[in-house]
Amino acid sequence: MKKRYSYLIRPIQIILDVLIINIIVYAIYDKEYLNISFISYITVFWLLISYFSGFYKIYRFSRILRIFTLLFRQFLLFTLGYFAYFGIFKEGEIVHNQFLILASITISISLVKLISLIVLKKYRALGNNFRTTIIVGFDDSSKNIIKLFKSKSNLGYKYLGFFSSKMYKNKDYLGNIENVFEYATKNTVDEIYCSLTSLNKDQIKSINKFAIDSNIILKLIPNSTELYSKNQNIEYYDDALLVLNVNKLPFEFAENFYIKRIFDIFFSLFVIIFILSWLMPILWILVKLESKGPLVFKQGREGIKGKEFICYKFRSMEINEQSDKVHATKNDSRVTKIGAFLRKTSMDELPQFFNVLLGDMSVVGPRPHLESLSLEYQKDVDDYLKRHIVKPGITGLAQVSGYRGEIKRKSDIKNRVRLDIFYIENWSFFLDLKIILQTVLNVFKGEEKAY
Structure with missing residues (x-):
């Protein structure tokens, strides 16, 4: 049985941010804001815009630029909604500490998000909270992924080895492609990466079916010159390596x-x-x-x-x-x-x-x-x-x-x-x-x- 706890990270972040918002309102202690309607409004509004903007959709391979983009977009929308409260309920009146509360929320949540990201990367660099991975197919694209897994320990991927139709004396070689199913059944494998240039459609199809039945995430390593379906999510590892995420089901979110x-x-x-x-x-x-x-x-x-x-x-x-x-x-x-x-x-x-x-x-x-x-x-x-x-x-x-x-x-x-x-x-x-x-x-x- 796989023991995964990464699914707890996002709910904890959401709860922490909501607590920060409410604590700041309480700490600044302005009687104009210490009411249920204001606290409920900004809490619900924060949760709604974070859902629609994807504020908490951050993955172990997410780039730092994406973090800043999400912060900017989230607080831009939050600021508009924040001042809308006063426009609707306070008739445009400027109330004492109005800007102090907004600035405190913005700075506090931004710092907590960046610090937690740094701490999590350090924690993963020590060999914790990792995903075990195997590679199917051995070509230039898959070699780049293997190099990334080995050099970037803070991403939290534990590379187990690769499978190929050709035999290699490489210590990472685990067997031919037909051995993937037996190996993944006997060992704890979280993610399988398949090279599209090394496998045919039938092989991809059989591995995909096995991955679904075994609750294993399947990702495809594409040829950069090809075009791909809208149903496949494009992901970038370390700003350069392109990976296709296969058909993520709605309830995986x-x-x-x-x-x-x-x-x-x-x-x-x-x-x-x-x-x-x-x-x-x-x-x-x-x-x-x-x-x-x-x-x-x-x-x-x-x-x-x-x-x-x-x-x-x-x-x-x-x-x-x-x-x-x-x-x-x-x-x-x-x-x-x-x-x-x-x-x-x-x-x-x-x-x-x-x-x-x-x-x-x-x-x-x-x-x-x-x-x-x-x-x-x-x-x-x-x-x-x-x-x-x-x-x-x-x-x-x-x-x-x-x-x-x-x-x-x-x-x-x-x-x-x-x-x-x-x-x-x-x-x-x-x-x-x-x-x-x-x-x-x-x-x-x-x-x-x-x-």
Whole structure:
């Protein structure tokens, strides 16, 4: 198991900057500013502009020029928003200590950012917080990357060796290209760098698939004379070496994970407090009158990274031994009358908002499957396990596109997985909102497979 702690650096920086802003306002102690509205305004505004300007998107290979560019852009926008507060709430009035607060925030955060960067580089130069790397292909471009890894220890890369179709007596030579998979499986490898001039498309494709399945970052070392796709991010190491970053998924960015989680918490709380609080007692009476058994049905489902969790649903069937093995079918005799209504309106899924609040599920995501059915689907569908990269959802892109309920043909599950993977690779907050809105519309419109 890889122990990575670099993901904590960015949240710590954000918390530290917010603390600096609030401490400075408090330390200068001007009664005009010691109010919730002002502190909330500048804190939220800081977080918003830092998200959209990419202020915290700094990597171990980032150039010092980029740091200064980010500082300049961030404080330019912050200054405009800062004075906008007084224009809106103070009617243009110049208040005592107004400029002192802004200057103190600017200087303090800039110094902390630069000092923390220097300290982090020194820490990495001592052999800490490193990423282990291997190179596939041995040519002039890959030699330059190897030279950089060996000479710039403060970048935090631990070079393990290279693979090539040709044999070398070089001590760094680890084997031919086919040995990459075995080596990376037996050793802790964080990043694989592939030379585009040394490998063919099929080799790149197989290494890319292996990297995704093994949670390894894949980067491409290009020929500087070629043109590249918009889907590949260009990165410069040490101001000169060009590297292509391969298809970074939206949820690899920590801020996207936090945005989705915060939305999940507030949305699930809203549903639980304003809908389930009065609906559950009514349904308890109706369900009990028709059949014996609990109101809430509990079932093991596969969650993020394939871990099982207990999924909650309003019970829509008579108690039976096939519930964990067989999906409901059209005119299923196990389904009760009230259960048929719950399924038709998708109300049986509402208890899953408790799963969302507990962190097992998300409001939007791939639907969770039974483990027995999941093992069957893995045999028929390529890349099925990619669905486990994110939390399962109450609703999803596949569901609102008509692929829900009973699986009659292999094409049904293939199309469902195809849309699930598209969602994972193209996630945005607005896509989630669109799917939620479409789900609500489908409930009122009615769905053919809602049984």
